[in-house]
Amino acid sequence: xxxxxxxxxxxxxxxxxxxxxxxxxxxxxxxxxxxxxxxxxxxxxxxxxxxxxxxxxxxxxxxxxxxxxxxxxxxxxxxxxxxxxxxxxxxxxxxxxxxxxxxxxxxxxxxxxxxxxxxxxxxxxxxxxxxxxxxxxxxxxxxxxxxxxxxxxxxxxxxxxxxxxxxx
Amino acid sequence: xxxxxxxxxxxxxxxxxxxxxxxxxxxxxxxxxxxxxxxxxxxxxxxxxxxxxxxxxxxxxxxxxxxxxxxxxxxxxxxxxxxxxxxxxxxxxxxxxxxxxxxxxxxxxxxxxxxxxxxxxxxxxxxxxxxxxxxxxxxxxxxxxxxxxxxxxxxxxxxxxxxxxxxxxxxxxxxxxxxxxxxxxxxxxxxxxxxxxxxxxxxxxxxxxxxxxxxxxxxxxxxxxxxxxxxxxxxxxxxxxxxxxxxxxxxxxxxxxxxxxxxxxxxxxxxxxxxxxxxxxxxxxxxxxxxxxxxxxxxxxxxxxxxxxxxxxxxxxxxxxxxxxxxxxxxxxxxxxxxxxxxxxxxxxxxxxxxxxxxxxxxxxxxxxxxxxxxxxxxxxxxxxxxxxxxxxx
Numbered sequence: 198x199x200x201x202x203x204x205x206x207x208x209x210x211x212x213x214x215x216x217x218x219x220x221x222x223x224x225x226x227x228x229x230x231x232x233x234x235x236x237x238x239x240x241x242x243x244x245x246x247x248x249x250x251x252x253x254x255x256x257x258x259x260x261x262x263x264x265x266x267x268x269x270x271x272x273x274x275x276x277x278x279x280x281x282x283x284x285x286x287x288x289x290x291x292x293x294x295x296x297x298x299x300x301x302x303x304x305x306x307x308x309x310x311x312x313x314x315x316x317x318x319x320x321x322x323x324x325x326x327x328x329x330x331x332x333x334x335x336x337x338x339x340x341x342x343x344x345x346x347x348x349x350x351x352x353x354x355x356x357x358x359x360x361x362x363x364x365x
Numbered sequence: 366x367x368x369x370x371x372x373x374x375x376x377x378x379x380x381x382x383x384x385x386x387x388x389x390x391x392x393x394x395x396x397x398x399x400x401x402x403x404x405x406x407x408x409x410x411x412x413x414x415x416x417x418x419x420x421x422x423x424x425x426x427x428x429x430x431x432x433x434x435x436x437x438x439x440x441x442x443x444x445x446x447x448x449x450x451x452x453x454x455x456x457x458x459x460x461x462x463x464x465x466x467x468x469x470x471x472x473x474x475x476x477x478x479x480x481x482x483x484x485x486x487x488x489x490x491x492x493x494x495x496x497x498x499x500x501x502x503x504x505x506x507x508x509x510x511x512x513x514x515x516x517x518x519x520x521x522x523x524x525x526x527x528x529x530x531x532x533x534x535x536x537x538x539x540x541x542x543x544x545x546x547x548x549x550x551x552x553x554x555x556x557x558x559x560x561x562x563x564x565x566x567x568x569x570x571x572x573x574x575x576x577x578x579x580x581x582x583x584x585x586x587x588x589x590x591x592x593x594x595x596x597x598x599x600x601x602x603x604x605x606x607x608x609x610x611x612x613x614x615x616x617x618x619x620x621x622x623x624x625x626x627x628x629x630x631x632x633x634x635x636x637x638x639x640x641x642x643x644x645x646x647x648x649x650x651x652x653x654x655x656x657x658x659x660x661x662x663x664x665x666x667x668x669x670x671x672x673x674x675x676x677x678x679x680x681x682x683x684x685x686x687x688x689x690x691x692x693x694x695x696x697x698x699x700x701x702x703x704x705x706x707x708x709x710x711x712x713x714x715x716x717x718x719x720x721x722x723x724x725x726x727x728x729x730x731x732x733x734x735x736x737x738x739x740x741x742x743x744x745x746x747x748x749x750x751x752x753x754x755x756x757x758x759x
Contacts, residue, residue: 283493285493302740303740306576307367307575307576307627307740307741308367308368308369308370309369309371309492310369312490312491312492312493313490313491313493314489314493315489315490316489316490316528316530316531317489317490317491317737318528318736318737321736321737321739324740345664345743345745346745
């Protein structure tokens with residue numbers, strides 16, 4: 198019986214890891230789409246230093262690493278680019294809570310779900326961008342649970358969903 | 366209240382008259398025999414650092430090195446110089462006497478030595494620092510405000526890049542915090558008042574922000590009660606050692622509270638006002654606290670209502686109908702602020718500080734929005750909200 202529990206636990210972790218990987222990819226695409234169509238996200242990213250790189254990491258992977266330049270905007274990059282700021286979740290479950298909308302970034306921070314390596318102030322703009330993305334991606338009643346204030350939609354949410362689905 | 370929380374306060378607390386004389390014993394218990402004594406030039410001039418040194422020497426503990434060159438805003442260069450002195454003299458522990466700058470510098474020195482790093486910038490971040498080598502650290506605050514003796518935060522400037530680096534790690538917490546009323550006796554009334562309001566602000570924000578938890582609540586509420594009981598006495602009569610001790614205890618309790626639950630929008634704007642316009646931190650807290658509480662009312666009014674009990678006492682709390690308690694709590698703080706304005710001219714409006722122009726607001730807002738404290742404020746605050754708050758307290 199204990200063996201079965203352990204096996205189930207491992208399966209659960211694998212599933213959670215897969216969900217996180219999928220959601221991080223969706224988040225990356227949503228942020229790229231929003232940079233084009235939402236003035237607040239564009240304004241935040243315009244203030245980032247040239248070549249700013251941020252990563253979100255789960256222990257044992259996956260890793261989402263985003264690199265921002267004025268010419269290309271926000272693009273995912275591989276691990277050869279050193280991040281300026283790294284958000285590292287303490288466990289797969291902690292990342293799963295954030296990725297599945299059980300916690301917003303502020304809630305995850307308040308519950309010590311991740312550690313941050315780098316300049317704290319340089320990550321605040323990214324947090325606001327993620328909040329805006331969550332405001333589009335989650336239904337309003339759900340976003341209200343995890344965000345302090347649900348950001349108004351500047352464009353229909355369908356445009357963000359399309360950016361996620363079509364990776365454009 | 367969050368469903369998961371963490372809390373750490375490892376420091377042994379020595380509180381009361383004669384605490385200084387126990388430092389040598391505590392160092393011995395930590396296996397340290399060659400401490401480096403750190404302070405600033407002002408405290409050396411007023412004899413405060415000398416008092417600590419004499420108390421240590423009287424118990425047979427002689428500092429192996431002394432570093433008194435800590436400026437008001439500490440920097441990487443200061444930290445590196447102090448760490449070099451530590452190494453050159455074969456020191457094994459740190460004893461820091463001072464306000465937030467000295468205590469934060471000592472945390473920085475401990476970090477450099479523990480991590481064996483040459484570049485402090487590599488250690489920036491939140492909870493990302495490994496323990497490293499343990500450098501015993503005794504913190505002796507000389508103000509009752511920053512609470513740095515009980516916090517996991519250190520702020521150190523990087524003048525080359527013109528940024529203040531923030532380090533948040535449980536490994537920065539001191540091993541021993543020494544609260545001796547002799548250490549704050551020479552503080553002028555206005556500094557006593559401003560630092561006391563900083564303590565009150567730490568406690569109120571810790572007790573109402575997103576990261577609050579049952580243990581930090583207990584610390585914060587007790588701190589609020591102590592501030593309301595002792596601050597005006599400490600301002601009126603600096604030699605009132607009972608009031609000084611009460612405020613020292615309040616500062617530590619509030620520091621422990623916000624170290625484990627963080628602060629909020631008052632601090633985000635206050636840090637920005639300090640960075641852009643050099644407004645003293647305690648004065649900024651005094652000016653902003655009631656206005657930000659009114660701003661947050663819609664999100665944590667009931668929590669403010671609970672704080673009326675330590676703010677005003679059980680009789681007023683019981684006599685105030687529940688819906689009126691949040692506003693009564695804010696009014697209690699405004700009442701204290703009014704008394705401090707009368708006795709020591711502590712400014713209650715931004716323009717009265719003589720350091721801020723309305724043209725500075727844009728820079729203040731930009732900096733406040735990127736301050737880490739804003740993330741746990743219970744209500745979202747954007748640029749227009751912060752501008753409205755600055756106008757309100759102008």
